[in-house]
Amino acid sequence: MEPMDPQLKTPAAPPGTVQLPAPTTWPIVLAFGVTLLSAGLVTSASVSILGAILTLTGCVGWFRDVLPHEKHVTVRVAAEVPVVATSRREIARLPIAPELPRALLPLETYPISAGIKGGLAGSGAMAILACLYGILKQGSIWYPINLLAATVYGQSLKFGAASLNAFHLSSFSLAVLIHLTTSLLVGLLYGAMLPMFPRRPILLGGVIAPIFWTGLIHSVLGLINPLLDERIDWRWFIASQFAFGIVAGLVVVRQARVRIRQFVPFVMRAGIETPGMMAEKPGKDRPR
Numbered sequence: 001m002e003p004m005d006p007q008l009k010t011p012a013a014p015p016g017t018v019q020l021p022a023p024t025t026w027p028i029v030l031a032f033g034v035t036l037l038s039a040g041l042v043t044s045a046s047v048s049i050l051g052a053i054l055t056l057t058g059c060v061g062w063f064r065d066v067l068p069h070e071k072h073v074t075v076r077v078a079a080e081v082p083v084v085a086t087s088r089r090e091i092a093r094l095p096i097a098p099e100l101p102r103a104l105l106p107l108e109t110y111p112i113s114a115g116i117k118g119g120l121a122g123s124g125a126m127a128i129l130a131c132l133y134g135i136l137k138q139g140s141i142w143y144p145i146n147l148l149a150a151t152v153y154g155q156s157l158k159f160g161a162a163s164l165n166a167f168h169l170s171s172f173s174l175a176v177l178i179h180l181t182t183s184l185l186v187g188l189l190y191g192a193m194l195p196m197f198p199r200r201p202i203l204l205g206g207v208i209a210p211i212f213w214t215g216l217i218h219s220v221l222g223l224i225n226p227l228l229d230e231r232i233d234w235r236w237f238i239a240s241q242f243a244f245g246i247v248a249g250l251v252v253v254r255q256a257r258v259r260i261r262q263f264v265p266f267v268m269r270a271g272i273e274t275p276g277m278m279a280e281k282p283g284k285d286r287p288r
Helices: 026-039 045-066 112-138 143-149 154-158 169-196 201-224 226-231 234-253
Strands: 017-021 072-076
Touching: 026 045, 112 143, 112 169, 112 234, 143 169, 143 226, 169 201, 169 234, 201 226, 201 234
Parallel strands: none
Antiparallel strands: 017 072
């Protein structure tokens, strides 16, 4: 006689095999019967009768598969040894800060001044292209400036074609303020995000960010600046975005990086004397 499994009360599986619950189709039959039984309530009594028959048949068949003992099938187990391979010839080690027990990336970032310099440089590149568009396409350098001022200056919405080509001190002041503020904020964002792309940092500033930024502005420009949305030339706008991203990114990546300090205790960031945590200053007399 074959050895019995005391828990399952079935013959024990031979060596190299495993017992699994036997597959069954009765749950599907039961589900289909319940569906027809319910559908017959709003269609026809014959549908409910067929559903009742299938439901009863599914219950009986399912119960016979599990009572008085659950049916099992024997499956042969084939042991497979996984092969770990790599195409790399060398292993790249992550740099770890000496004062930290684990790697925290990035270890270095750009200072705030790098983002400010990048934003100012990018704003200059964008302004040059915008003014060039006004001269070549509209015959006036003030045309793109008045359009930008319309973002917050309601009077600009009433400007005609001739008025858009004229100089307005209020529109010029607002346009410069909007342009510099936006450029500085984006420059600071570049300075914070470029260290996350150590291999191709300019890819973020020169390609990815302008594409996302242009798509965002295209979707909301009608609400922010209706006059600009009506008269904008998207080809020149996209070119100015790429110019800003490339110039700002190049300026930022050329700046010297500084060590991150957000994981350093506050007392050390504040410059407070912390014996036991800070290195001993040279020239100090050691206690005897």
